[in-house]
Amino acid sequence: MAKKYKIEFFDESAPILYTPSTLALPKNINKAAFGSKIVRAKIEPHPNGRTVFAASTGLANELHMPAFLTDIHCFQSNHMLLLGPLVGIFTSGFTPFETRPAGARSNMFAKLLSAQSAAGVVPFLFGEKHIDWEQGFINGFFYGKGGWESRTVPFPNAIYDRLPNRKSEKLKNSREVKEKLEKEYFIPWYNPGFFNKLEIHEQLFQDVWASRYLPETHPLTSFHQIERMLADYGMVYIKPMNGSLGLGVHQILYDRASGAYFCRYRNTCNRLLKFGRLETLMNHVFSKKQWDRLIVQQGIFLITDNGRPVDFRIHTNKDEEGNWHVTAVAAKVAGPGSPTTHIKNGGEVKTLDEIAENEEQRKNYRDVLSEAALELARAIDEHIDGIIAEIGFDLGIGTDGKVWLFEANSKPGRSIFSNPSLKECDLLTRKMSLSFAVYLTERQVEAPGEMFP
Incomplete structure (x- = not known):
């Protein structure tokens, strides 16, 4: 296993590298x-x-190695010693302003790159326009004590995909860059692609262990389908197949006593509508052309905090040896009248300490959620194409104590870390999302054929 070392630089024009004793x-x-x-x-x-x-300044200049580095790993291959790893963070939406190269997301990336010393890697930010294919260099953005600065560096040892949305992911240029760097330059590219909710459900349904966490989920096809699921569960969720951030999520409830149907959703504010017939509700809230992009999912009656439903965000990351770990657990309490627990819908992030009545209950919550998240992470890793290194899970605990999977996110948001009590988890998730590149680089050096047969 590669080990982290300190690195210093001295003034000498000749290419010299002194190694640890x-x-x-x-x-x-x-x-x-x-x-x-x-x-x-x-x-x-x-x-x-x-x-x-x-390292001498002469060597650093020839390698295009930034002299502000403090911590690195080393990898031996035949007559060569590789220092790094150099990790490219690929994204889009760049601006012409060097102080805010990624616009509103610059602060998020600055925090990510600030974990470079703890991870022992050399991370930089880049997009497709920053690549010089002829010379084999990238004009990347680094973040340090002096803020953002651009530097020319070689092609990286690994690439961490942080494209912001599905639209940017589908752009021709983004797809071509990924394909070229993977297939022609043999650079491992990790966490590619946003998950499709239905595809994830279908893949996990085939796994004997993971399937026990799945609520009944189908593509939306008919009124009869919704009526049947409402009869079985009393509540369903209708949500976009490729949605995120809780956008477009609708909660449908049936009240047997009154025979009325209720629809709870958010449209600039949290709304609750009542209808006498399901067809009237569906025709009022959804257009027919939306149906082929929607799924209907079994509703779960969740544990509550002061009467408000609670679900959980569980972050999982792979470490430097390629093993999965739970790196953060947070409770998300639904806002008043909201169909989801998202902060933008009035939700609130709390720790397990804040919602559990005692230490025994807190330990039980952590244990069952961690066990489910790790089983689901391994199953997704096995069944989904690409190199996956982090997954954020939205899990729920029913009033009967059963754990349910609501969503798996390949590019999990970081809103839960707005809670100051989760600061250490924030640092850990950022560190591990970078340090996984150590594992990929070591595999590349030792057995490149395994990753790219």
């Missing part, structure tokens, strides 16, 4: 690499017996 290397190592750039160099143990790397 504790690092045993063959004497025939004569090349240093950073990203895709490889140069010949004098490589020998640190003359002062120190346990850090020391």
Whole structure:
């Protein structure tokens, strides 16, 4: 397993790399690499017996290695020592302003890149317009103590996909960049693609362990289908197949005593409408052309906090060895009259301490949610194409104690970290989303054929 080391720089024009005294290397190592750039160099143990790397400015310049680096990993391959890993974070929506290169998302990316020292990687932000295909370089954006700065670096060892939405993901240029870097340059690209709710449900339904967490879910096809599910469950949710952030989610309830149908949803504000017939409700709220983009899902009567339904956001990440971990657990309490627990709909983020009555209940919540999230993460990882390194799950606990999966998010939002009590989890999730690149780089160095047969 690769180990993290400190790195320093000294003024010398010749390409020299001093290695930590504790690092045993063959004497025939004569090349240093950073990203895709490889140069010949004098490589020998640190003359002062120190346990850090020391690179000459000459070597750093030839490798296009930023001299502000403090922590890195190293990987040995034949006669070469690779320093890094260099991690490209691919996104879109760049602006011409270097102080805010990604517009409103610049602060989010600044926080992500600030985890570089803890992760021991070298992350930078880039888009398709920043690539110089002829020279094999990228004009990327780095973030440090002085703020944002652009630097020219080699092609990275791994790429973390942070495209903001499905629209940007479907653009021809975005697809071409991904395909070219993966297939022609053999660079592992992780967390590609937004999940399709129905596809995830169908894949997990085939898994004997994961399927027990699934509420009944179908493409929306008929009034009869909704009537049957309302008769079975008393409540259903109708939501977009490719939706996110709680947009377009409608809660449909049937009151047997009055024979009335209720629809709760958000349209600038939380709304509740009452209808005498289901057909009237559906025709009023949905247009027929929407139907092929909607799913209908079994409603679950959830545990509550002061009478308001609660569900949970569970973050899972892979570590430097490729193993799944639960990195954050937060409760989300629905806003008054809201069909979802999203903050924009009036929802509130709370910790388990704030909603559990005692330590035993808190431990039970954490245990059952963590077990479900890890089982679901492994199942999705097995059944869905691509390299997946993080998943955010929206899970619920029914009034009977059963755990249910509502949604799996390949690019989970970070709104739960607005709760100050989740600051450590915020840092951990950012660190692990970067440090997974260590695992990918190590695999590439040791057995590149396994990843790209």
